[in-house]
Amino acid sequence: MVKVGIIGGSGIYNPSMFDKVEEKKVRTPFGPPSDSYMLGEIDGVETVFLSRHGRGHRYSPSTLNYRANIYGMKKLGVTHVISASAVGSLREDYRPLDIVIPDQVYDRTCKRASTFFDDIVVHIGLADPFCPELSRILYEVSSKKYRTHDKGTYLCMEGPQFSTKAESNVYRKLGFDVIGMTAQPEAKLAREAEMCFAIIATVTDYDVWHEESVTISQVIENAAKNEQAVQDIIRSSVKRLADMGDCQCRHALEGAITTSENAIPASARRKLRLLISPYIKG
Ligand SMILES: CSC[C@H]1O[C@H](OP(=O)(O)O)[C@H](O)[C@@H]1O
Ligand SMILES: Nc1ncnc2[nH]cnc12
Numbered sequence: 158m159v160k161v162g163i164i165g166g167s168g169i170y171n172p173s174m175f176d177k178v179e180e181k182k183v184r185t186p187f188g189p190p191s192d193s194y195m196l197g198e199i200d201g202v203e204t205v206f207l208s209r210h211g212r213g214h215r216y217s218p219s220t221l222n223y224r225a226n227i228y229g230m231k232k233l234g235v236t237h238v239i240s241a242s243a244v245g246s247l248r249e250d251y252r253p254l255d256i257v258i259p260d261q262v263y264d265r266t267c268k269r270a271s272t273f274f275d276d277i278v279v280h281i282g283l284a285d286p287f288c289p290e291l292s293r294i295l296y297e298v299s300s301k302k303y304r305t306h307d308k309g310t311y312l313c314m315e316g317p318q319f320s321t322k323a324e325s326n327v328y329r330k331l332g333f334d335v336i337g338m339t340a341q342p343e344a345k346l347a348r349e350a351e352m353c354f355a356i357i358a359t360v361t362d363y364d365v366w367h368e369e370s371v372t373i374s375q376v377i378e379n380a381a382k383n384e385q386a387v388q389d390i391i392r393s394s395v396k397r398l399a400d401m402g403d404c405q406c407r408h409a410l411e412g413a414i415t416t417s418e419n420a421i422p423a424s425a426r427r428k429l430r431l432l433i434s435p436y437i438k439g
Contacts, residue, residue, distance in 0.1 A: 159399045160203045162235035162352070163391055164226065166339060167214070167243040168359075168380025172197060172206035174388040183232055186428045187224035187273070191216050194229060199395040205233050209240075209339060217317045218338035219268050227346040228273070231431060236407070237291055237353040237398050240343060241387045243380040244311065244335040245319075245364035245371060247328055253379055255304045256386065257335055257358040258296045259311040262286050264341040266315045271342035273349050273432055276425035277416040281409045286344045288353035288406045294397050295355055299390045309334035311358065313341040325366040336364055350432055353406045357390055359383040410436055 163172065172178060175197030182193050191211040197204050207226055210216050230238055244257065251257060272279070292307075299305040312328050314320065316338040320328070328336060335358055347354035361379035362371045414436055421437065 159237060159401065160205065160233070160235045161199070161395050161398055162205045162207070162230040162233070162238040164207050164209050164238060164240045164343070166209050166241050166380070168377050169241045169384055169387060170208045170212060170214075172204070174392045175199060175204055175206065181233070183229040185225045185228040185232065187228055187270075188222050190225040190229040191221050194233060196233070199392055202395045202399050203234075204395065205230060205235050219315060219317060223342050223346055224270055224273060227343065227350055227352075228431070231350040231352065235352060237288075237401070238347050239291070239295065239391055239394070240340070240354065240356045241391075242337050242339055242356050242358045243361045243376050244337040244358040245362045246335055246360045247312070247325070247333050247364060247366065249367075251306055251309065251334060251360055252304070253360050253362060254383055255306060255360045256299050256383070256390070257306045257309045257360060258292050258299065259335065259340070259356050259358055260285070260287060260289075260292060260308040261310040262340045262344060263310055263312050263333060266313055266341050268315055269342050271345055273346065273429065276428065277414065277421050277433075279349065279410065279414050279416075281348055281413045283345060283348060286348070287355045288404060290401055290404055291353045291355040291398070294394050294401070295357055295390060298394045298397070299357065302389070303386050309358075311340045311356070312336045314338055319371045320365055322365050325364045329366055335360065348406060348409045351407050351409050353401075353404050357387055359387060
């Protein structure tokens with residue numbers, strides 16, 4: 158059974174693409190998520206929405222609780238997560254208001270808890286950090302109506318300040334395509350939680366290699382201009398996800414739990430049961 162989670166980023170705070178909405182608070186062993194989850198459905202498929210930064214945009218990319226947000230999705234039975242994100246462009250041909258479905262990410266964050274597994278040792282594979290199948294569906298749906306790029310490397314910076322011109326130019330020279338502040342550790346955690354995860358990125362600006370400066374009002378204004386497009390892409394993709402077959406992402410922990418079963422403390426078993434129970438007896 159498919160259940161689709163949607164994480165709304167800057168400029169996307171409401172699940173107005175849902176048919177009916179019920180609000181649910183979720184408790185997690187990692188603390189509180191950014192907000193309540195909104196439960197609903199799209200064309201008969203169960204859906205869950207969470208505002209990444211919380212209502213009123215209360216949490217910055219460095220302070221928001223990624224572990225709680227992703228754990229909450231897992232606890233609600235979500236199998237596929239679509240993240241909506243605002244990004245700056247690092248190349249001329251990825252223009253403001255274009256849509257990008259990134260296929261790679263380069264992690265430059267340094268202040269964030271980026272694994273569920275502090276109490277046991279788990280090494281998952283992350284060579285392809287975004288689910289290729291989910292990304293393909295998002296691209297196919299989006300490109301029918303909107304100017305869409307099917308790949309790109311997302312440079313995830315710590316923030317919350319925007320880049321300097323020197324940094325922006327270095328990122329371009331290194332071949333990165335778009336820049337944002339939230340793709341990691343979200344993608345890592347979704348993989349650890351064995352959920353398919355992909356990003357619909359809206360280009361809001363050309364970052365500072367091209368412009369004199371980037372301002373938050375410019376980002377929010379352009380993200381809001383594309384809100385209807387993002388909601389439309391999600392609505393049209395959900396039905397197709399219901400037909401998506403099994404996927405490697407859903408088995409990411411197979412063979413990845415390195416700590417011997419008999420060395421896993423009872424407290425860790427309790428805390429991590431939701432994530433590791435298919436692989437651990439008792
Ligand atoms: C609001 S300006 C910078 C902010 O926007 C993006 O957030 P999100 O990915 O949640 O749309 C970017 O990553 C920064 O966090
Ligand atoms: N230029 C930029 N840098 C970092 N994050 C962003 N989000 C949107 N535009 C951005």
